[in-house]
Amino acid sequence: MTASLGWLLGSFAVAIFFVLITIVVFKVHPFLSLLLGSIVMGLCSKMAFNDISAKIASGFGGTLGSIGIIIVLGIILGELLHQSGCTGQIAGLLLRITGEKRAPFAINLTGFIVSIPVFFDAAFILLLSLIKQVSRKGKIPFITLVTALAIGLITTHAVVIPTPGPLIVANNLNLNLGYFLFYSLIVAIAGSLVGGVVYGRLIGSLPGNATDFANNFDDLEENPVSQTVSKDGPSGELGIFLIFLPIVIILAGTIAAATIADKTSTSYRVLAFLGDKNIALLIGVLVAYLLLHGHIRTSFSELISKCGEHAGAIFIITGAGGAFGSVINATGIGKALVESMSGWTGTSAGLLLIIVCFAISQILRAAQGSTTVALVTTSSIMAPIVARLSGVSPVLIGLAICAGGIGCSLPNDSGFWVVNRFSRFSIKQTMQCWTIGGTISGLTVLACLVVLNFFAGVLPGL
Template sequence: MITGSMLLVIFVVAIAALLLSIIKFKANPFLALMGVSILTGLMVRMPLPDIASNISKGFGNTMGGVGIVIGLGIILGQVLAESRAINAIANGMLKTVGSARANLAINISGWLISIPVFQDAAFVIFMPLVRQIQKSTKKPLVALVTALGVGTIASHSMIIPTPGPVAVAGNMGVNIGSFLFYSLIVSLPATLIGGVLYSKFLEKRADKNAYLPKADHEVAVDNRPMPTMKLSLSVLLFPLLLILVGSIAAMILPKENAIRPIFAFFGDKNIALFIGVIVAFLALGKYFDKSTETVIKEATISAGLIFLITGAGGSFGTVINTSGIGQYLVDTLTNMNVSIIVLGFILSQLLRAAQGSTTVALVTTSSILGPLVAGTAASPVLVALAICAGGIGVSLPNDSGFWVLSNYSGLSVQDTIKAWTVGGTIVGASAFMIIMALSAMPFLPGL
């Protein structure tokens, strides 16, 4: 196989081919990742049987580590949406902080709900409420949409059980509890910077009469009963608390302690999410407008493509690393004194900007860097978080989320760039700065 500096050239060609196939030829990301995996293997002169086996091994290893969590996370999100628990959290948050702090209420609500619910879906569900808030508070729509948009993308990119963060945690081989704990610490302050401070900045400079609700933006009010905010939040946070408690117990209890295996069992990500889904059905099922079977079917339909993209990203990463490209890339950057934490953020950010999909950027970057972190002094948790932070910002019109936000909010392209592109970039950069600050504190537990 090829060695030396040509590996770097092949890596650049492979990434360019991936981006070209998705952006120019509108190829499905799954097919693009599979095709580029084969192309990369051929370019490095990997034996044909090895190309096939590495693609299969990469797909299987990735899905074996994250497949159950992704599936259960999607079902949990569907339950919260169908039961209108999302609306209950948003309404309760608004009542708690008051209409004068509507930016804060919307931002935190979006951040919470996009932990289990896909960002696009969370935004669409929230927009009717945002328009109602605009009518009552007279706040500029661009400021409220910024608060919602950056809140949803921050947790979607950094917190399990959404597919991107789950894949990153699996590929990096990190303790899921430690990863969850620090992702909450990093993402919430970053979200507040972009969703509250920056939205206030826009609010002071925006035309308050712009984007008043129009007839085609009015949405029928859903008068179905909804759960309380307390119940909704409890269901949302329950599986996350199980994971955190299990990880904390593993750190403080001695290995010979009799109850340590019990905490380890219930704190396992797969078990915790499974229990969380069962609790969600029992607690929120009476608020459904559909049968339980229909809710599950709708969730699994949306999960199929995510499984394929995630697995194919693992295939691509395995080919990259078995070819020697990954190690050569890290060695080159190490000689240039570039931290692998910085590399993770930059590579993820470039992929996100170039092809639009946060999930593809996170899966691809973590698949490449995951096997290489062990050979460095960097914390795998912080590298994982840096990759996630890189997937937040620089969302351009090649990102479907850009148009979801523009079309459902009614903002112009110019204001969508202000709210979504600039706002998200502020959140991603803020998260990265927090991560770099944490990297200077290696005494922290779990790092």
């Protein structure tokens, strides 16, 4: 028996409420909450028992089957860069290029680049010692530099593949990774600069912040910033090259698919093979290991085992999100919603969906704290709608979901406390730099997407 649209929407509201309550109030792990939410959604929408269990299993396995390899490879690449010291070398390189007067820009750009393969927590803690020294030596407000770093890190973490959240969004919406990556870099840079650098300088001028040059760190050694760049370690240029190598390969595959007319030619087949997300990341990992293994103390086997532990936590949430989305799709709510929106034009439908997707993702991010969970859940919800609604840009919809995961970080987010404790900030200062800065970055990305939406159908890939 097929339920009405009103009944399906009510069932969906109950399922989302159930997931949020179990995570926020009862502190249930998102893995169990999403699986139980899938059952609630199926039962409320009158699905057969055996169909619910089958969709949960197929959704879980199908999601991990399509993105599991790239998640592991991305984590391995990040760990190679982290353990070899490339992260600090990149920061030192950019500081030398820009000069200390433009240190907020250099720190922001460092965070933006490093967060592509390296996890937020590790990158923030590693680079914090550098910006303490920059703040004291250059007399730059400490909160300005922390904001520049943190917002650069979280913006990339939420928007640019191969970090897990945007990768899951691209997979759920069946997006072309090359186009998604290209436009994500453009809008993420804008959000990072506005929320991290422009806003960071603004709050650095506020009373109480303007004269704080890492004053809470009286135990900080006054080492010159230049000493953070080791002549014996891998260069910052090499680190940047290794980060962008798989990105360039993926983009090359996308360009080949769009420009080579003969799809049976050897050149097309080779570029399409190399441009596959799994192959591109595998090449990046192998090249990184060959060039960095002399700077890594642990064995490659130990490194992969450690990365597998990190990947496990991501896998169970990702798979559960895929199960939730599979059940939602099976209820027919996406088809019913598309039929109700049949009178919309492409531009208006795209604009409305961009705003709605951003809002849903932002609400989920604020409610339960995790960017990845917010992106997984929102993309699972919207996938059946985007797949059936013509005249809208799936790439822009996917980026809107990612943008919603940047800001509105509250004390239920582990990132909030990483910034708070390691920066030795008050709650007010943490809200100033992290919560508000991230929200400004997300809104800036949203504004860019609204502008791009008017060129959907004109610009390639939109």
